[in-house]
Amino acid sequence: xxxxxxxxxxxxxxxxxxxxxxxxxxxxxxxxxxxxxxxxxxxxxxxxxxxxxxxxxxxxxxxxxxxxxxxxxxxxxxxxxxxxxxxxxxxxxxxxxxxxxxxxxxxxxxxxxxxxxxxxxxxxxxxxxxxxxxxxxxxxxxxxxxxxxxxxxxxxxxxxxxxxxxxxxxxxxxxxxxxxxxxxxxxxxxxxxxxxxxxxxxxxxxxxxxxxxxxxxxxxxxxxxxxxxxxxxxxxxxxxxxxxxxxxxxxxxxxxxxxxxxxxxxxxxxxxxxxxxxxxxxxxxxxxxxxxxxxxxxxxxxxxxxxxxxxxxxxxxxxxxxxxxxxxxxxxxxxxxxxxxxxxxxxxxxxxxxxxxxxxxxxxxxxxxxxxxxxxxxxxxxxxxxxx
Ligand code: EPS
Numbered sequence: 001x002x003x004x005x006x007x008x009x010x011x012x013x014x015x016x017x018x019x020x021x022x023x024x025x026x027x028x029x030x031x032x033x034x035x036x037x038x039x040x041x042x043x044x045x046x047x048x049x050x051x052x053x054x055x056x057x058x059x060x061x062x063x064x065x066x067x068x069x070x071x072x073x074x075x076x077x078x079x080x081x082x083x084x085x086x087x088x089x090x091x092x093x094x095x096x097x098x099x100x101x102x103x104x105x106x107x108x109x110x111x112x113x114x115x116x117x118x119x120x121x122x123x124x125x126x127x128x129x130x131x132x133x134x135x136x137x138x139x140x141x142x143x144x145x146x147x148x149x150x151x152x153x154x155x156x157x158x159x160x161x162x163x164x165x166x167x168x169x170x171x172x173x174x175x176x177x178x179x180x181x182x183x184x185x186x187x188x189x190x191x192x193x194x195x196x197x198x199x200x201x202x203x204x205x206x207x208x209x210x211x212x213x214x215x216x217x218x219x220x221x222x223x224x225x226x227x228x229x230x231x232x233x234x235x236x237x238x239x240x241x242x243x244x245x246x247x248x249x250x251x252x253x254x255x256x257x258x259x260x261x262x263x264x265x266x267x268x269x270x271x272x273x274x275x276x277x278x279x280x281x282x283x284x285x286x287x288x289x290x291x292x293x294x295x296x297x298x299x300x301x302x303x304x305x306x307x308x309x310x311x312x313x314x315x316x317x318x319x320x321x322x323x324x325x326x327x328x329x330x331x332x333x334x335x336x337x338x339x340x341x342x343x344x345x346x347x348x349x350x351x352x353x354x355x356x357x358x359x360x361x362x363x364x365x366x367x368x369x370x371x372x373x374x375x376x377x378x379x380x381x382x383x384x385x386x387x388x
Contacts, residue, residue: 001147001359003140009132010084013077016140020363021061023069024371025147032056032142035348036076039138042344043188044162044204044214047337048132051080056139067143069369074139078132088127101126102325105333107314111322120325122334131251131342134349141352144359150371151362151378152224155355157347158184159191160307162216165203167196173221173289173305180223190218190344208340211318215252215311216343220304220350222358225293226382227284227301229361238297239361246353247308250346255309259292274302283385299361306354310346313339 001021007014036054054076061072081088086095101122104110113125145155158181160167172179181192189200200216207214231237240258247256264272274286286302293304315338322333366377 001144001356001363003137003356005133005136005140007076007078007133007136008088008127009078009130010080010088010127011078012081013075014133014136014139016074016136018061018072018074018140018143020360020368021067021069021072021143022147022363022368022371022374023067025067025143025150026065027058027062027067027072027143027146028065029056029058031146032058032074032139035138035142035145035352036135038185038190039135039345039348041188042190042342043201044208044339044341044343045345046339048080048339052135053079054135054139056142072140072143074136074142076135076139087123100326101334103322103331103334104325105314105316105335106320106322107311110334114325122325129251131346131349134250134345134352137349138352141355144352144355147359148222148224148355148362151366151375153222153358153362154224155220155222155351155358156180156184157190157218157220157351159187159189159200159216159218159344159347162189162200162341162343163203163207163214165196165199167191167193167200169193171219171305173219173303178223180221188344190347204341208317211316212340213312213314213316213338214341214343215254215309215313216341217255217307217309218343218347218350220247220306220308220347220354222293222304222354225299225301225304225358226378227385228298228381229358229365230294230298231364232296232298239299239357240294240297242357242361243304243306243354246357247306247350250349250353252310252313252342252346253308253350254311257292257307258294259305260290261292261307264290274300283388304354304358306350308347308350310343313342315339 003018005016057075059073061070109129110122114122187197191197230239244256274288277285279285289302293302319333319335324331366374
């Protein structure tokens with residue numbers, strides 16, 4: 001299962017096509033819309049989110065609520081388009097009052113993209129490099145999430161730090177496979193701890209006041225996985241590289257750690273690897289989950305636990321210096337409006353990327369055509385593991 005998106009941040013709409021979708025999968029638009037709303041939320045979002053109310057329109061590949069096996073095409077309209085129709089017109093000339101973007105923002109794709117493509121208007125770059133594109137990813141991932149849910153796999157996320165405000169927890173997920181932190185979605189920063197939520201909000205308030213932006217970290221978790229999904233035999237099989245690559249494709253993601261992550265490099269082996277046991281009911285079990293649910297590039301059956309770092313957003317209301325591409329003089333970088341912090345939203349996008357990788361890995365292992373056959377193959381596999 002793969003997706004491709006198209007669409008500019010201030011164009012008429014974002015589009016996604018998902019291919020490799022098996023037939024017979026129940027799809028709910030309202031579930032996708034719930035995820036789109038989760039992506040739009042979060043303390044510290046800027047003016048744009050007051051304009052947009054993302055809603056998906058499924059335009060092909062689904063009939064009477066179930067997939068047919070054809071590619072699924074989805075659209076999310078940009079409400080802001082009505083303010084940009086002339087400046088973003090696909091055809092005709094530019095309006096006489098067009099203000100080109102010539103003061104590239106440090107940290108955004110503006111400058112390097114303009115150099116690379118030989119344009120005198122960074123807007124050609126930023127419209128596509130904008131994180132607005134991730135709305136299409138979340139819509140597309142609705143298909144992957146429904147697929148995984150049908151096979152008993154759930155993907156969720158929570159924020160663990162914003163700036164220097166941290167949620168310091170001894171994460172029970174490292175030990176208990178069925179643990180799910182409560183109250184993620186009721187926190188304005190999608191953090192399950194009340195005191196940490198308040199500290200994160202205060203950090204965002206301070207940053208906004210100072211014309212700053214803030215990054216942070218979050219954890220993506222997948223539960224209900226069977227062991228042996230993914231592969232060890234070639235580089236391209238390994239879920240570690242596939243999930244890492246998928247997460248690094250999200251704008252502003254700068255770090256990915258599995259399980260203990262970098263901490264594993266500081267500990268001796270006996271305090272890193274997860275002892276193996278045999279349970280008469282559950283089969284092979286692990287005493288801990290320091291590996292974060294992956295060994296040898298394959299799922300172990302424990303929850304997948306990935307911690308991701310997002311850098312601060314490049315658009316600063318107190319801008320850094322840049323060079324004007326017309327005059328070649330020093331100037332302040334562009335700033336019209338910005339989000340102070342989009343870490344809670346980025347976590348929802350990361351759930352989507354993880355869901356796509358896991359969905360594809362399940363399809364590889366259990367078949368691709370029809371949900372009924374895929375579910376039968378999964379049942380038979382579970383049965384085989386039990387009788388080992
Ligand atoms: C973004 C800039 C802002 C963000 C945008 C990402 O948009 P605008 O330029 O319209 O103010 O709000 O994110 C979204 C629109 C979104 O839906 O997440 C950027 O430059 O990356």
